[in-house]
Amino acid sequence: MGPLQGVKVIELAGIGPGPFSGMLLSDMGAEVIVVDRATDPNKVRLPDCNGRGKRSIALNLKSPEGVETLMTLVEQADVLFEGFRPGVAEKLGVGPDECLARNPKLVYGRMTGWGQFGPLAHSAGHDINYISLTGALYAMGRADEKPVPPLNLVGDYGGGGMFLVMGILAALYEAQHSGKGQVVDAAMTDGSAILMSMFNSLHAMGMWSPQRGVNLLDTGAYFYETYETLDGKYISVGSLEPQFYALLMDKAQLDPEIFGDQNNPEKWPELKEKLAEVFKTRTRDQWCELMEGSDVCFAPVLDFLEAQSHPHNVARKTYIDVDGMMQPAPAPRFSRTESQAPSAARAAGEDTAEVLGEWGFSPEKIEQLRADGALN
Numbered sequence: 001m002g003p004l005q006g007v008k009v010i011e012l013a014g015i016g017p018g019p020f021s022g023m024l025l026s027d028m029g030a031e032v033i034v035v036d037r038a039t040d041p042n043k044v045r046l047p048d049c050n051g052r053g054k055r056s057i058a059l060n061l062k063s064p065e066g067v068e069t070l071m072t073l074v075e076q077a078d079v080l081f082e083g084f085r086p087g088v089a090e091k092l093g094v095g096p097d098e099c100l101a102r103n104p105k106l107v108y109g110r111m112t113g114w115g116q117f118g119p120l121a122h123s124a125g126h127d128i129n130y131i132s133l134t135g136a137l138y139a140m141g142r143a144d145e146k147p148v149p150p151l152n153l154v155g156d157y158g159g160g161g162m163f164l165v166m167g168i169l170a171a172l173y174e175a176q177h178s179g180k181g182q183v184v185d186a187a188m189t190d191g192s193a194i195l196m197s198m199f200n201s202l203h204a205m206g207m208w209s210p211q212r213g214v215n216l217l218d219t220g221a222y223f224y225e226t227y228e229t230l231d232g233k234y235i236s237v238g239s240l241e242p243q244f245y246a247l248l249m250d251k252a253q254l255d256p257e258i259f260g261d262q263n264n265p266e267k268w269p270e271l272k273e274k275l276a277e278v279f280k281t282r283t284r285d286q287w288c289e290l291m292e293g294s295d296v297c298f299a300p301v302l303d304f305l306e307a308q309s310h311p312h313n314v315a316r317k318t319y320i321d322v323d324g325m326m327q328p329a330p331a332p333r334f335s336r337t338e339s340q341a342p343s344a345a346r347a348a349g350e351d352t353a354e355v356l357g358e359w360g361f362s363p364e365k366i367e368q369l370r371a372d373g374a375l376n
Contacts (some may be wrong), residue, residue, distance in 0.1 A: 002029020002330075004201035007078045007172070009068075010035060011054070011362030012094070014083030014349075016127070017154065017160030017188070018111050021081065024165050026053035026085070027219035027330035027339050030079075033355055035059050036348035037068060038376040043347045047328045051345025057356065057374040065092045065374035073359055074106060075100050079168055081109030081184075086116045096183045104193045106181040107171040111164045113155070115187030130188035131256035134159075135210075135218030136196050143220065151240025159191025214239070222272035223248065223262065226301055227279035235279060235287050253280055349376045 007030040011022040019034075032053065036314040038060040062067040070270050071094070074080055080099055082089050089095040089110075096108040112131045114120040120133075131137040152219035167184035175181055201331045202208035209214075214220040223239045224252040239248040245262050248280070258274065261267055279287065284300050290296040302310060308319040308326050330339040352375055356366050369375050 003337040005029040010080040012082040016156040018083035020161035021164045023050045045347045048345040053342035055351035056346045057352040065372045081106045083111040098156040113188045118187045127152035131192045132327045134193040136192045155188040159186040163191040231283040231285040233284035238297040
């Protein structure tokens with residue numbers, strides 16, 4: 001099931017965008033084997049969305065036997081990816097040169113914040129730092145207030161994991177024609193920079209200011225904003241186009257004499273205050289009853305638990321139950337090779353013997369590796 005059925009992926013365990021990338025590949029049908037550190041075999045399973053659909057083996061990559069075990073798996077794999085600092089995989093003996101020597105068609109993915117080279121490549125960092133360097137974080141927030149981190153969605157996931165998966169899939173496609181693998185260098189700085197492409201374009205056209213919170217899409221415009229309602233909840237409006245704005249004026253009964261000059265930025269701060277007063281006259285549900293489903297470009301602002309029960313999400317099965325835990329369903333959707341319902345995350349090393357057996361290791365060899373300290 002899924003368009004990547006038959007693709008074998010080795011994920012060297014990490015945090016953040018790496019496991020997220022593995023989840024996406026698994027959701028699309030790839031067989032994803034996570035190589036965890038040799039650890040307590042009684043470690044409990046965690047309710048981890050990013051671990052779903054995968055199996056886990058535990059190898060001691062500080063032992064020659066553990067490294068050789070991984071290399072034997074590499075010979076049969078289509079993809080291996082890791083999220084170490086540059087040079088760490090090489091020190092372990094599992095870098096791209098070693099892996100491609102064993103399997104010339106292998107796609108070797110590398111997920112980092114700063115990239116494999118550059119002055120900061122060997123420095124520690126997190127999402128907030130990577131998006132700081134590309135202008136993405138500076139652009140997020142309200143005028144005269146400090147930048148607001150967008151969780152870790154722009155660096156780790158949007159600019160990191162998504163680009164790693166895109167690079168892996170592109171390299172897999174190319175390998176089908178060339179018969180040769182390659183290294184994918186996915187850096188969160190590169191990815192988050194690309195996510196800012198439109199704003200570079202708008203600035204070049206004279207339509208976007210580097211100043212935060214004064215532009216069309218960054219809370220500068222009163223018709224592209226969130227507003228508090230009578231019951232202390234929030235709604236969002238995005239009535240950018242004239243016809244949608246006209247419908248907003250009609251449904252909210254806005255005075256054309258006051259709100260008619262939509263595209264005059266000098267009036268935006270004043271009109272934002274006035275529109276805030278309007279939206280505080282009704283509850284969120286009342287505004288939903290009036291506007292939701294219309295061309296106002298309107299939606300209630302839901303928390304992630306409320307989102308699970310919204311009728312639209314329920315109808316599309318956007319959230320699914322996996323072993324008692326509600327979580328987002330696989331996306332995107334495919335008309336013919338539909339993604340299957342994922343299994344719950346496994347404990348570290350839970351599938352070691354099973355996976356190694358399936359990948360050609362005899363029971364005697366597995367026991368010998370365990371005795372040598374290569375396995376948990």
